[in-house]
Amino acid sequence: MKRFYPPDAGSPPVGGAADAGAADAGLAAGIAEEISRRLARSAIPIPVGVSNRHLHLSAEHLETLFGRGSEMTVLRPLGQPGQFACGQTVDLEGPKGRVRGVRVLGPVRPLTQIEVSLSDARALGIDPPLRQSGSLEGAVGVRLIGSAGAVEAPGSVIIAQRHLHLHLADAARLGLNDGEIVRVRAGNPSLRPTVFENVVARVSEKFALEFHLDTDEANAAWVKTGDVAHIA
Numbered sequence: 001m002k003r004f005y006p007p008d009a010g011s012p013p014v015g016g017a018a019d020a021g022a023a024d025a026g027l028a029a030g031i032a033e034e035i036s037r038r039l040a041r042s043a044i045p046i047p048v049g050v051s052n053r054h055l056h057l058s059a060e061h062l063e064t065l066f067g068r069g070s071e072m073t074v075l076r077p078l079g080q081p082g083q084f085a086c087g088q089t090v091d092l093e094g095p096k097g098r099v100r101g102v103r104v105l106g107p108v109r110p111l112t113q114i115e116v117s118l119s120d121a122r123a124l125g126i127d128p129p130l131r132q133s134g135s136l137e138g139a140v141g142v143r144l145i146g147s148a149g150a151v152e153a154p155g156s157v158i159i160a161q162r163h164l165h166l167h168l169a170d171a172a173r174l175g176l177n178d179g180e181i182v183r184v185r186a187g188n189p190s191l192r193p194t195v196f197e198n199v200v201a202r203v204s205e206k207f208a209l210e211f212h213l214d215t216d217e218a219n220a221a222w223v224k225t226g227d228v229a230h231i232a
């Protein structure tokens with residue numbers, strides 16, 4: 001379906017009497033349809049999931065850090081199907097300092113990926129890029145320290161782009177496509193109501209509906225896991 005996106009802060013199209021006709025009527029109908037679509041979707045509650053600093057490990061790094069033959073232990077399942085917090089934690093070491101006890105998330109991935117907040121990055125003395133999970137272009141390195149060993153992990157640290165996970169059914173209900181950028185309103189209205197810009201919609205049959213923020217973002221808006229957000 002072709003959608004018409006009205007400008008955020010513009011004037012409605014102005015036409016002289018001579019221009020008024022079927023085209024304008026069609027435009028007006030399109031705008032009305034778009035507005036009602038947006039009103040409907042902004043009423044749908046979306047659970048918030050706050051991502052604390054964490055890392056995904058390759059099988060090779062898992063063994064280096066925790067010993068040959070090590071396997072991830074399941075501490076608890078996460079909001080996304082099949083994902084879990086592991087019993088294992090790792091210390092991160094950068095040029096300026098250490099961040100201790102960073103949770104490993106499972107399952108094992110082909111590449112190690114470490115997601116930190118900007119506050120963590122400052123404490124470590126590193127300058128990671130903002131990236132979507134799975135996109136490690138320009139990612140920076142850090143030293144990982146586990147219970148059985150340590151390893152340099154170059155090109156592995158990112159700050160996660162805020163994003164919305166959607167199952168196919170959620171995407172249909174909300175009228176969103178994979179990769180689409182939306183605004184999400186979150187936060188206690190009486191404390192720090194906040195609209196988050198540049199939220200990437202990520203659609204997969206493996207996902208459950210959830211709005212993911214890191215701890216810096218969540219604290220700024222006074223939101224926590226389990227709170228409810230809405231598309232703005």
Ligand SMILES: [Zn+2]
Pocket residue numbers: 163165212
């Ligand atoms: Zn996520």
